[in-house]
Structures are given as C-alpha cells and as structure tokens.
Amino acid sequence: MSGRLARLFVRGLPLVWLVLFFLVPFAVTLKISFSSPATAQPPYLPVIDWQGGLEGWREFLEALDFQNYRMIAEDALYRDAALSSLGYAGLATAILALIGTPTAYAMARASARWQPILVALVIVPFWTSFLIRVYAWIAILKPEGLLNGALMKLGLIASPLPILDSPYGVLIGLTYAYLPFMVLPLYAVMSRLDPTLLEAAADLGAGRRRAFFTLTLPLALPGLAAGALLCFIPMVGEFIIPDLLGGSDTLMLGRVLWSEFFSNRDWPLASAVAVLLLILIVGPVVLFREAELRREEAAEGRGR
Amino acid sequence: MHAPLPPAAPLLTLERITKRFGPHTAVDGVSLDLAAGEVFCLLGPSGCGKSTLLRLVAGFEAPDAGAIRLDGADLTALPPHRRPVNMMFQSYALFPHMSVAANVGYGLKGLGLSRKQAAERIAGLMKLVRLEGFETRRPEKLSGGQRQRVALARALAREPKLLLLDEPLGALDRTLREETQGELRAIQRRLGTGFVVVTHDPEEAMALADRIGVMERGRLVQVGPARDLYERPASRFVAGLLGDVNLIEGRLGPDAPGGIRTVETALGAIRASGEGAAGAAVVVAVRPERLVVGGAEGLPGTLRGTLVEQTFLGDRIRARITMADGSVLRASAALPMAGPMPAVGAPVTVAIPADAARVLPA
Amino acid sequence: MSAFARTALTLALAFLYAPILVLVIYSFNDSKLVTVWGGFSTRWYAVLFADGPLIAAALVSLKVALLSAAIAGVLGTLAALALDRHGRFRGRGAYTGLLYAPMVMPEVITGLSLLLLFVGIGLDRGVSTIVIAHATFATGFVAVVVGARLKGLDRSLEEAAADLGASSMRVFFGITLPLIAPSVAAGFLLAFTLSLDDLVIASFVSGPGATTLPMRLYSQVRLGVNPEINAASTLMIATVGLVVLMASWLTARRGQGG
Numbered sequence: 001m002s003g004r005l006a007r008l009f010v011r012g013l014p015l016v017w018l019v020l021f022f023l024v025p026f027a028v029t030l031k032i033s034f035s036s037p038a039t040a041q042p043p044y045l046p047v048i049d050w051q052g053g054l055e056g057w058r059e060f061l062e063a064l065d066f067q068n069y070r071m072i073a074e075d076a077l078y079r080d081a082a083l084s085s086l087g088y089a090g091l092a093t094a095i096l097a098l099i100g101t102p103t104a105y106a107m108a109r110a111s112a113r114w115q116p117i118l119v120a121l122v123i124v125p126f127w128t129s130f131l132i133r134v135y136a137w138i139a140i141l142k143p144e145g146l147l148n149g150a151l152m153k154l155g156l157i158a159s160p161l162p163i164l165d166s167p168y169g170v171l172i173g174l175t176y177a178y179l180p181f182m183v184l185p186l187y188a189v190m191s192r193l194d195p196t197l198l199e200a201a202a203d204l205g206a207g208r209r210r211a212f213f214t215l216t217l218p219l220a221l222p223g224l225a226a227g228a229l230l231c232f233i234p235m236v237g238e239f240i241i242p243d244l245l246g247g248s249d250t251l252m253l254g255r256v257l258w259s260e261f262f263s264n265r266d267w268p269l270a271s272a273v274a275v276l277l278l279i280l281i282v283g284p285v286v287l288f289r290e291a292e293l294r295r296e297e298a299a300e301g302r303g304r
Numbered sequence: 305m306h307a308p309l310p311p312a313a314p315l316l317t318l319e320r321i322t323k324r325f326g327p328h329t330a331v332d333g334v335s336l337d338l339a340a341g342e343v344f345c346l347l348g349p350s351g352c353g354k355s356t357l358l359r360l361v362a363g364f365e366a367p368d369a370g371a372i373r374l375d376g377a378d379l380t381a382l383p384p385h386r387r388p389v390n391m392m393f394q395s396y397a398l399f400p401h402m403s404v405a406a407n408v409g410y411g412l413k414g415l416g417l418s419r420k421q422a423a424e425r426i427a428g429l430m431k432l433v434r435l436e437g438f439e440t441r442r443p444e445k446l447s448g449g450q451r452q453r454v455a456l457a458r459a460l461a462r463e464p465k466l467l468l469l470d471e472p473l474g475a476l477d478r479t480l481r482e483e484t485q486g487e488l489r490a491i492q493r494r495l496g497t498g499f500v501v502v503t504h505d506p507e508e509a510m511a512l513a514d515r516i517g518v519m520e521r522g523r524l525v526q527v528g529p530a531r532d533l534y535e536r537p538a539s540r541f542v543a544g545l546l547g548d549v550n551l552i553e554g555r556l557g558p559d560a561p562g563g564i565r566t567v568e569t570a571l572g573a574i575r576a577s578g579e580g581a582a583g584a585a586v587v588v589a590v591r592p593e594r595l596v597v598g599g600a601e602g603l604p605g606t607l608r609g610t611l612v613e614q615t616f617l618g619d620r621i622r623a624r625i626t627m628a629d630g631s632v633l634r635a636s637a638a639l640p641m642a643g644p645m646p647a648v649g650a651p652v653t654v655a656i657p658a659d660a661a662r663v664l665p666a
Numbered sequence: 667m668s669a670f671a672r673t674a675l676t677l678a679l680a681f682l683y684a685p686i687l688v689l690v691i692y693s694f695n696d697s698k699l700v701t702v703w704g705g706f707s708t709r710w711y712a713v714l715f716a717d718g719p720l721i722a723a724a725l726v727s728l729k730v731a732l733l734s735a736a737i738a739g740v741l742g743t744l745a746a747l748a749l750d751r752h753g754r755f756r757g758r759g760a761y762t763g764l765l766y767a768p769m770v771m772p773e774v775i776t777g778l779s780l781l782l783l784f785v786g787i788g789l790d791r792g793v794s795t796i797v798i799a800h801a802t803f804a805t806g807f808v809a810v811v812v813g814a815r816l817k818g819l820d821r822s823l824e825e826a827a828a829d830l831g832a833s834s835m836r837v838f839f840g841i842t843l844p845l846i847a848p849s850v851a852a853g854f855l856l857a858f859t860l861s862l863d864d865l866v867i868a869s870f871v872s873g874p875g876a877t878t879l880p881m882r883l884y885s886q887v888r889l890g891v892n893p894e895i896n897a898a899s900t901l902m903i904a905t906v907g908l909v910v911l912m913a914s915w916l917t918a919r920r921g922q923g924g
C-alpha cells in the first residue's frame with residue numbers, strides 16, 4: 001500500500017466513524033428538535049428538497065416547528081433546570097478543586113515507590129462501575145442508612161438527616177463520582193514538576209508554603225483547568241446521580257431530558273433539551289480555549 | 305585528609321562528613337576548610353561524591369555523620385531555606401512562569417528590603433551579569449548562556465557568603481565556556497564571595513580554582529592549587545585526572561639526599577623525585593610535554609624507541625613512541641618546534657628530566 | 667511529605683473507598699438491612715447466581731464490551747498514530763476535538779442523538795447499536811492511552827529499522843506495533859470497563875433482548891437497596907480490580923525490545 005494511501009487510511013478511518021456516529025447524530029438531533037411528536041418519525045419530515053433551490057429552502061424553513069423551543073423558553077421548568085444544572089456542576093467543580101489540589105499535591109510528593117500505587121488506588125474506583133458506586137451512597141445516606149445510624153448511635157442527632165433525596169445528596173454524589181477526574185490531570189501536571197525548581201526555591205529562602213503558592217500552584221494551573229473542564233462538562237448533563245441521590249426538588253437537565261424521552265415519549269422536546277444542554281456546555285469550552293490561546297500568546301509576546 | 309588551613313579563620317568548615325545511601329557510601333569522612341573569598345573546585349569523575357557533598361552543604365541532604373560550619377555557626381540542622389548559602393543549579397532551574405527579573409528577585413522576599421532597594425539590587429545584578437534589557441523575558445526565550453547568567457544573578461541576589469555552583473559551565477559550548485570562565489572569575493573577585501564549584505572537567509577546575517580538591521569514591525584524595533596537583537600528584541588517579549600522563553612501573557631505589565631517587569624500570573634506570581621505602585613497587589609519572597624527544601643519536605642515559613604516530617593538533621604535535629620493551633610513551637611538543645620533527649617510523653631518543661619525573665605509589 | 671499532605675491524601679482515599687467497602691462488606695451480611703449485621707453469609711451470592719435475567723444481562727454486557735472495545739482499540743490506535751505521526755496536518759485541531767469530545771459529552775446527549783440516527787437510518791436496535799455507541803465514546807480514551815505511549819517512544823528504533831532496509835509496513839508491524847502493544851491492550855481494557863459500566867447510553871440505544879447488566883441493575887436499584895445487588899457489585903469490583911492490575915502491569919511493561 002502506498003505511503004499516502006496508508007496515511008489516508010490511518011487518519012481517515014477514525015474520522016469517518018466519528019463523523020458518522022458522533023457529528024451526524026447531532027445534526028439529526030437538531031433537526032428533530034424542530035418537529036413535533038407527530039412528525040418525528042423517519043424520514044424526519046420536513047426534508048430539504050435539494051433540487052428545489054431557494055424555493056425548497058423557504059418551504060423547509062417554514063415547515064420547521066419551533067414549538068419545542070417556545071415551550072423551553074416559556075416554561076420555567078427548563079430555565080430552572082438549566083440554572084440548577086449549572087449551579088450544581090459549578091459548585092461541585094469548585095469543591096473538587098479545593099479537595100483535589102491537596103490530594104494531587106500529596107500524591108506528587110510521595111516517594112517514587114508509592115506513587116504508582118497511589119495512582120492505581122485512585123484509578124480503581126474510576127474504573128469501577130459508576131452506577132454501583134452511586135448506588136452505594138444510597139445505602140450510606142438514606143434515613144435508615146449507615147451515616148444516620150452511626151450519627152444517631154453516637155448521640156449527635158436525634159432524628160435522621162434527610163441527606164438522601166436532597167441537594168446535599170446530589171452534591172456528595174457529584175463530588176464523589178468525579179474526584180478521580182479532578183485528581184488525575186492535576187497529579188499528572190504536578191508530578192511532572194521539576195523537583196530542582198522546588199530545591200531552587202528553598203535555596204532562595206522560600207519555605208514550603210511560599211514554594212507551593214508561588215511555584216507549584218501556578219505551574220499546576222493547566223492541570224487544574226483541564227480537571228475542571230473534565231468535571232464540569234459531564235456534570236451539567238448528569239443523570240444517574242440526581243436520579244438516585246436527589247429528590248423531586250433537585251432538577252437537572254439530564255433528568256429532564258430522560259423523562260421527556262422515556263416517560264413522556266416526546267422525542268422532539270427531548271432533542272430540544274439536548275440542544276439547550278449543548279449550548280450550555282459550549283460556553284465553558286470556548287472560554288477555556290480562549291484562555292489557552294491567550295496564555296500561549298503571552299509567552300510569545302513577551303519574548304519579542 | 306585534612307587540607308592545610310589558610311591564615312585567617314576559615315569561612316566554611318566540613319568536619320568528617322559522611323553520607324550513605326543504603327549500602328553505598330557517597331561521601332566518606334570528608335574534612336575541609338575553605339577561606340573567605342576563595343574559589344574551591346571539587347573535581348572528580350561521576351559518582352565520586354562531589355555533587356552529594358555540594359548538596360550536603362546546601363542542605364538538600366542531611367549528613368549521617370559530621371558537621372558543617374559556616375563562619376563558626378553550625379549549619380547541619382538548618383533546612384536549606386534558612387542557610388546563608390546559595391546554589392547555582394546544573395540545569396539552572398529557572399522558574400518558567402516568571403520573567404527574568406522575577407526570577408532574579410525571588411530570593412529577596414523576607415530580607416526586609418523596601419521595594420526600591422529590591423529593584424535597585426535586581427538592576428545591579430542584571431548589570432553585573434550583562435543582561436540589561438532582558439528583565440521581562442521568559443526563560444524559554446533565552447539562550448543557554450543567557451539562562452546561565454540569570455541563574456548566577458539569582459543565586460547572588462541574597463549576597464551569600466558562600467556560593468555553590470554545580471557544573472556551572474557544563475552545558476555551554478567550548479568558546480562560550482572559556483569566555484564565561486573569565487567572567488565568572490571577574491565577578492567572584494569583585495564580590496569576594498566564596499565559591500565552591502563542582503566539575504568533572506580538569507581544565508575548568510584549573511582555570512577557575514584557587515585550590516582544587518580531588519575526590520575519588522567519596523574521599524578527598526588531594527587538595528591544593530592547580531599547579532601543585534598537576535606537577536606533584538599524590539597518586540596515579542590524581543595524575544591521570546588532571547591531564548595526560550605517562551606511567552612507568554618500577555622499583556624504588558635507596559633514599560638519596562636532595563630527594564631525587566632512582567627507579568629501576570623495564571626501560572632502564574629513571575631518576576625521579578618523591579618519597580617511598582627503598583624496594584617498594586612504584587610508578588614514575590611524566591607529563592607528555594616534559595619528555596624530550598630527539599633524533600637517533602642521543603646522549604647516554606636517554607631511552608630508545610620508535611616514533612609510530614604523529615598527530616597535528618594546531619598548537620602542538622602529539623606523538624606516540626614505542627619503546628624497547630613494547631610499552632608506549634606519549635610525548636607532546638608545542639609548535640613551532642625548535643628542531644625538525646622525526647618522521648614516522650624513525651628511531652628516536654627520549655630523555656626524562658629528573659625534575660619532570662615524579663614517584664607515585666603503584 | 668508534610669502531615670497536612672498525608673492527612674489530605676488519607677481522607678481522600680478513605681472517601682473514595684468507603685462506599686466500595688460498604689458494598690463489599692454488606693454483600694456478606696446475612697441480614698437484609700444495612701444497619702443490622704446478621705452474621706457472615708454468602709447467600710446473596712447464591713441468589714445472584716440463580717438470578718436468570720441478571721446472568722443473561724451480564725452475558726450481553728460482556729459481549730458488547732468485547733466487541734466495542736475491539737473496535738475502539740483499532741480506531742483509537744489509528745487516531746493516536748495519526749496525531750503523533752502526521753504532524754500539523756490541516757484540520758488537526760478539529761480532528762483532536764472530534765476525537766476527544768465524546769469523552770466529556772454528557773451521556774444523555776450522545777445516547778439520544780445516536781438513537782435518533784439509528785431510527786432515522788432504520789437500523790434495528792439491539793446489541794449492534796450498543797456496540798457502535800460504546801465504540802464511539804471509548805475511541806477517545808484508547809487514543810489517549812496509546813498516544814501517551816507513542817509520545818515516549820524512541821523514534822531512532824524505527825529509523826534504524828528503516829535504515830536497514832525495512833519498508834514502512836514492516837517497520838510498523840515489526841517494530842512499532844510490538845512496542846505499543848501493551849498500551850493498546852491497556853486501552854482495550856479501559857474501553858472494556860467503560861462499556862461494561864455504561865447505563866445511560868445503553869438505555870437509549872438498546873432494543874428488545876439486549877438488556878445490559880447496568881440496565882438490569884438500575885431497574886433493581888430504583889426499587890431500593892438490595893443485598894443481591896451488593897453481591898453483584900462486589901463481583902464487578904473484583905473483576906475491575908483484576909483488570910486494573912492487568913492494565914497497569916501492561917503499561918509498566920515497555921514492550922519487547924523497548
């Protein structure tokens with residue numbers, strides 16, 4: 001096989017697959033969001049008449065049904081769910097940044113013998129079933145569960161705390177489930193930190209705390225940003241955690257989408273919610289890219 | 305072994321410092337005194353313990369035995385950030401996310417300087433290392449030589465009495481290295497700071513140091529000015545470390561007044577200076593540039609051999625001569641030469657002046 | 667390590683493992699209640715192994731995981747090779763984005779959109795659709811694992827082979843592939859566990875007769891805490907633990923001749 005053909009194959013096969021099974025579905029979803037349940041069957045009317053020219057496009061656009069988006073805009077439920085999703089994701093990500101930084105730092109400072117073991121210890125839960133781990137929290141958090149049982153036995157509370165089926169349950173669940181996603185990228189960056197830099201800082205009079213805040217933390221910022229993104233984006237659309245650990249008052253977009261689809265059998269509305277979710281996610285990603293580009297430019301510009 | 309004390313009270317005293325890493329002893333009972341304002345080079349092959357010794361003084365390792373004193377104060381228990389000693393790292397260890405000025409000024413925090421004083425000191429240092437105008441640059445945008453100068457400026461910012469330099473010129477190419485050696489000495493003389501330089505390059509040690517300490521396998525085997533070590537090495541190891549040397553094995557003759565003894569070798573009797581018990585197995589060390597090579601007709605007492613190889617090295621010619629017993633002597637003659645150079649394959653005579661030959665333990 | 671760091675680390679690890687330990691311990695609890703210890707018993711494992719639908723679901727999951735991990739393994743390796751070897755090709759940024767986006771995309775979105783596609787093209791939903799879906803989001807993960815290994819690879823080995831007359835095909839299959847094989851295997855294992863674990867996407871794209879283990883577990887879990895699920899969980903944890911050990915052993919190995 002010639003070199004060029006081989007290259008095309010290597011690069012092209014994954015590309016074709018991903019375009020077909022990742023991008024195209026988005027286009028379909030977008031299209032469906034503009035229809036009603038009646039028309040949401042194949043061939044997914046209205047269909048563009050490619051031969052129709054401009055007339056064809058006008059007909060197509062007129063046939064688009066905006067009712068789903070109107071419903072989303074008007075019904076407070078969707079707005080609340082969107083805000084609540086962003087809120088939970090933001091708060092949980094912030095908590096994870098606070099917890100994850102010392103953890104990753106401690107891992108990076110561990111002896112060379114221990115580090116791979118620690119990494120494996122953090123990875124094992126990540127590979128263990130998400131569903132199972134969230135389910136375990138039910139047993140711990142429910143009124144007749146372990147936590148309340150222990151607290152009552154210790155005499156710290158009189159009646160069980162309603163942690164399960166509440167926002168606290170969701171927060172605990174999110175923080176727990178996504179901890180490896182924050183710790184691992186942070187650790188990756190921190191462990192790559194040149195130890196002689198820290199020695200130089202100590203040599204120049206910096207105690208441990210100053211060295212951490214002036215050296216380790218600024219240099220770990222890319223890892224922190226990556227971890228934050230890896231957590232925030234999936235969290236916004238999270239379904240399992242609010243479903244199992246949250247109550248009827250914990251509204252998140254993932255759940256809304258699921259119930260629109262499975263309970264109400266309203267595929268177009270679910271698609272519209274999906275589009276909404278996508279828009280919410282794109283924002284932080286764009287911001288992240290902007291910040292990255294600006295950082296690169298700064299390093300370039302200063303050098304001139 | 306203990307180095308002879310300079311007249312004034314020493315700046316740095318190392319007393320029987322020992323450091324072990326598991327079964328391996330990296331530094332074995334090293335004792336040393338350093339005078340204020342002295343440039344001292346620790347010279348030795350990799351693994352000899354010189355970098356470990358430096359790190360012990362800096363505080364990055366703790367000795368298993370022994371004490372470290374600076375101006376009389378015991379440093380041994382102090383962590384690195386509290387020692388009045390600063391280090392210039394082999395890799396420079398510049399902080400990548402800070403500008404040159406921020407790097408240089410990093411150590412000034414906590415010294416109680418006002419903003420103006422700190423800024424003045426940074427400016428002074430930039431001028432000292434000739435990097436004015438580079439204040440806002442990032443380390444990644446600097447050349448190797450420029451980074452080295454930032455590292456030096458940064459290490460001098462706190463005006464330490466003692467500066468430790470770990471292979472400071474190792475990463476530079478040859479011409480830059482020679483230039484920088486001169487600059488380094490000039491800066492040191494201006495500031496009067498004591499320097500301890502670790503290097504594996506004998507030429508560098510000889511160019512920089514007031515005194516050189518040769519380390520072998522964790523021990524300090526000889527200390528002294530470069531000339532002493534070069535002309536009167538204490539062992540074959542030291543002799544070979546500082547430059548090329550011919551080593552001729554033999555047996556030491558009886559003691560004689562004036563210190564010049566006779567050594568019986570396979571090449572004949574050679575007169576050399578040095579100590580030792582009569583009859584002891586010894587080695588005669590002669591530097592290639594001290595061998596006198598002549599044509600076939602020679603004075604009595606000269607050795608005979610055949611010139612087998614000649615190499616032109618710009619400022620000198622290096623020659624290999626096979627002797628009667630099959631051993632090879634290396635000679636080096638500066639150019640231009642006084643007389644004609646014998647041709648390859650020609651018989652030659654080799655004379656060894658008595659004051660050029662040194663008796664070393666076998 | 668300072669005391670603060672050590673405390674932080676211990677707390678974090680305790681937090682991570684507490685629920686897992688709870689599951690494992692209570693899977694051996696004779697009593698049905700979580701707060702009461704009824705004595706050590708393995709009866710829930712017996713119930714588990716007698717649970718027909720659950721076993722069937724487990725088998726479906728294993729089949730799907732093997733197939734999707736195999737596909738993801740190939741696609742991910744190819745993508746990693748392209749990114750590592752093809753330099754700054756046009757559209758590289760978009761390519762990278764496309765490769766890694768499925769990893770972070772909320773599963774409800776990927777699941778729904780894939781289902782709509784399958785319905786649109788008339789593909790019957792079942793094992794095949796789940797396999798396609800899982801392969802799609804796992805590819806990025808494999809690419810990350812293999813890409814990391816490729817980056818650390820000593821190119822001079824391949825250059826030496828080429829210098830000695832090997833064609834690029836020979837170099838790839840004879841030198842490169844054996845060297846990255848452990849990472850490809852590790853990526854495969856990662857894709858495997860990700861597939862085994864997926865609930866949301868499978869729920870959207872599966873069809874009749876293709877119930878995966880998480881789907882089955884989820885329907886049970888909605889009804890409340892169930893010791894049989896504890897037993898199933900413990901087994902899954904043990905399996906994953908083994909897989910992780912295998913994967914880390916594989917990534918630690920530098921491959922033949924490396």
